[in-house]
Amino acid sequence: MTLLSSMYTGVSGLQANGLAVSVIGDNIANVNTIGFKSARGNFDDVLQQSILGRNGSTSQLGGGVVLNDVQNLFTQGSLMNTGQATDLAISGAGFFVLAGSYNGVEGNYYSRAGQFVIDKDGFLVNNSGLRVQGYSVDDSGQLGGTVGDLNITSHNVPPRATTQIDMIANLDADAQVPAAAWDVTNAAATSNFNTTITVYDSLGNAHPVEVYFRKTAANSWEWHAVVDGGELAGGTPGTPTEIADGTLTFTVNGELDTETINNNTVNFLGAAAGQVIDFDFGDSITTDGGTGLDGTTGFAGASTVNFQSQDGYATGTLQNISVTPDGMVMGSFTNGEVREVAQLALANFQSNSGLDRTGGNLWIETVDSGEALIGAPNTGSRGSIHSYSLEQSNVDLAEQFVHLIGAQRGFQANSKIITTSDQMLMETVNLKR
Numbered sequence: 001m002t003l004l005s006s007m008y009t010g011v012s013g014l015q016a017n018g019l020a021v022s023v024i025g026d027n028i029a030n031v032n033t034i035g036f037k038s039a040r041g042n043f044d045d046v047l048q049q050s051i052l053g054r055n056g057s058t059s060q061l062g063g064g065v066v067l068n069d070v071q072n073l074f075t076q077g078s079l080m081n082t083g084q085a086t087d088l089a090i091s092g093a094g095f096f097v098l099a100g101s102y103n104g105v106e107g108n109y110y111s112r113a114g115q116f117v118i119d120k121d122g123f124l125v126n127n128s129g130l131r132v133q134g135y136s137v138d139d140s141g142q143l144g145g146t147v148g149d150l151n152i153t154s155h156n157v158p159p160r161a162t163t164q165i166d167m168i169a170n171l172d173a174d175a176q177v178p179a180a181a182w183d184v185t186n187a188a189a190t191s192n193f194n195t196t197i198t199v200y201d202s203l204g205n206a207h208p209v210e211v212y213f214r215k216t217a218a219n220s221w222e223w224h225a226v227v228d229g230g231e232l233a234g235g236t237p238g239t240p241t242e243i244a245d246g247t248l249t250f251t252v253n254g255e256l257d258t259e260t261i262n263n264n265t266v267n268f269l270g271a272a273a274g275q276v277i278d279f280d281f282g283d284s285i286t287t288d289g290g291t292g293l294d295g296t297t298g299f300a301g302a303s304t305v306n307f308q309s310q311d312g313y314a315t316g317t318l319q320n321i322s323v324t325p326d327g328m329v330m331g332s333f334t335n336g337e338v339r340e341v342a343q344l345a346l347a348n349f350q351s352n353s354g355l356d357r358t359g360g361n362l363w364i365e366t367v368d369s370g371e372a373l374i375g376a377p378n379t380g381s382r383g384s385i386h387s388y389s390l391e392q393s394n395v396d397l398a399e400q401f402v403h404l405i406g407a408q409r410g411f412q413a414n415s416k417i418i419t420t421s422d423q424m425l426m427e428t429v430n431l432k433r
Helices: 002-029 397-430
Strands: 039-052 058-072 079-081 088-091 095-102 105-111 131-137 143-149 164-170 193-200 206-217 220-228 240-250 256-259 278-280 304-310 316-323 328-333 338-344 346-348 356-359 362-364 373-375 384-387 389-391
Touching: 002 039, 002 058, 002 397, 079 088, 088 095, 095 362, 164 193, 164 206, 193 304, 206 240, 316 338, 316 384
Parallel strands: 088 389, 164 278
Antiparallel strands: 039 058, 079 389, 088 384, 095 105, 095 131, 095 346, 105 362, 131 143, 131 338, 164 304, 193 206, 206 220, 220 240, 240 256, 316 328, 328 338, 346 373, 356 362
């Protein structure tokens, strides 16, 4: 009976080490699988029987070994830059949350593999078509509080009418006062300098505005904003029409002293009436209480515009996206606007080791893992997001080959136990001859 037991002990060693080779082989096979987490086989010894000694003491006789469980190791994999905006990697703890049907089973899945794309319906999905979960942002920029599918391309930026024009220039102090009075129909000949800026109406239509500067006296200027009459409600195409005007005065040191604005309400054709556009030329001393130097100046030298901007824009459609470390998906739009369009969610578990593999770089929660704790990246113990990157497998090939050699030697040694026990049994059988 003892010799037969020793053979079964050897068989248990063959089975356990054979399974260990399978675990190691799985690790090696997935050395290039994005987001893969390696595993290891944990052995337990087997108690066969207790032996009662002549002195009454009790000892235990081992019965071999068993592969008790396969433990997944959730150490961080190295990050690889890909240049693809929708490739995302997690640095630290957490899993991407995915929802949908996989192998006919509907539910939530969790993954470290961030190989995502935007599908034909505008949703951010993985290679299996599962939708990435997160928090949506509405058109007003408000972040939602419910986790759901992320439709990235559904966001458009509505137009915004121009309400403010900021302009910084230098107006030549040595310029001569034009001989002829200001004439909007002959603006170039009755002004000293001009520049063009584009403004937008309530519909997002662009309108070029020509701003003319005319010297009226020493250190005194006036300005006139002009558009083509065809741009205005009731206007005549081809006829220049003034939509705003004002004055600028400078100190003897060329500092902007005062600025005024008049008649700056405009009715663009087909758009909302009564659009008010303010013009700001800098921090004037008397008007704004500024230094007079941070803005338009009146120094000797060529008249030139150093800076100009306005706060309106046309409607915009999404061009590309990027993701910040806190999971915020930023959309770049055709009108130059950059806005938040969504925020990714990450899930943590009380015990990652309790998760079940389902294939496809996916995990599902179990009783042993505990429920998913879902929240924004960089909150709690959740990690951060790296855009344009993927997390590589955490398999260490050198380590795996060492383990493979150990498992192979264990298999060989246990096979020796079986052959040795067989020879001893043969000797026992031959005793009757």
